[in-house]
Amino acid sequence: MAEHASGRLLGAADIRRIAAEAGISPTKKFGQNFVIDPGTVRKIVRAAGVTAQDHVMEVGPGLGSLSLAILETGATMTAVEIDPSVAERVPHTIAEFMPEATDRFRVVLSDALAVTPENLPDFNNDDHFMLVANLPYNVATPIVLTLLERFPNLTSFVVMVQKEVADRLCAKPGSKIYGAPSVKLAWFGEAEHAGTIGRNVFWPAPNVDSALVKFTRYEQGSLPVAEELHVDRREVFALVDAAFGQRRKTLHAALKKLVPNEAFAIADIDPTRRGETLTIDEFARLAWGVKECAHE
Structure with missing residues (x-):
């Protein structure tokens, strides 16, 4: 130096x-x-x-x-x-x-x-x-x-x-x-x-x-996959907080108030998994799945 x-x-x-x-x-x-x-x-x-x-x-x-x-x-x-x-x-x-x-x-x-x-x-x-x-x-x-x-x-x-x-x-x-x-x-x-x-x-x-x-x-300032899916940080962080707020529960149980069942299928994420196994990319995909359900 x-x-x-x-x-x-x-x-x-x-x-x-x-x-x-x-x-x-x-x-x-x-x-x-x-x-x-x-x-x-x-x-x-x-x-x-x-x-x-x-x-x-x-x-x-x-x-x-x-x-x-x-x-x-x-x-x-x-x-x-x-x-x-x-x-x-x-x-x-x-x-x-x-x-x-x-x-x-x-x-x-x-x-x-x-x-x-x-x-x-x-x-x-x-x-x-x-x-x-x-x-x-x-x-x-x-x-x-x-x-x-x-x-x-x-x-x-x-x-x-x-x-x-x-x-x-x-x-x-x-x-x-x-x-x-x-x-x-x-x-x-x-x-x-x-x-x-x-x-x-x-x-x-x-x-x-x-x-x-x-x-x-990241060069673009935030998660590349979130840019592609058009999901925003607040939407993703709400899921993260809920999943880790009850980390021993499955995603289906911990996120039941936030994520409709069909959103898991759209995002291709197994609802019996726990939040502690998901990458940030997967949380972003789940937030995208929720938005897709709302559009249907």
Whole structure:
């Protein structure tokens, strides 16, 4: 990775000093675990393939560890931070450790689940941008799905999340951990594991392991088969939610209020199967079957 900005990344002593100076303590409320290892943040940036030409969104910059590694590539970035004291502090950290990158960095005080192209216009003129983030464990899945839904030009991401969450996001049909998040993410593109991260790179150290998820959006923005069948995301996700809401039941039982019997035949899907065995393509086909029944 070519380093464009001079300066240095944060180590454990830097993180503790900055936190002490700013009167910041990591809180469970915001799911804060600050990365204290420069090698880890560089690994995340490498996995994402960030270059000087990229515009990057970071959610939860914390004290700036990952922000500095992103800026080191020459990229431009906007960080979205929910904690007011952290949002106020992080620009000072950039100015101290990588002064020439300050004009490529902006921080916005907001909940990531509340941002839209209207209230965060930074990315509106971009054909594409990427998300690179160490996400709070408790809201990682809603954040990635919400951002993909609201920002059609969000074309890739690499996020660090709890390993269990990473496994679920990348899970395939038939596995015990395959669930609604796995299917919904597959609507937008393809996810894969991009490495595991040990606990000792964080302050405070969490009691779970972390992992990286790398995601690439479909060129057309969403599921190719859905485009062909003219089914929409809300129709498909309604079936996904119902099927996994009662995952031990057959499709026929779990979806009886949503899917007429003949729709299964039209979609060529066995109603005695369970939702956990269906691919996103099959859920889209089932939604198409429902629409076909309505037209008859």
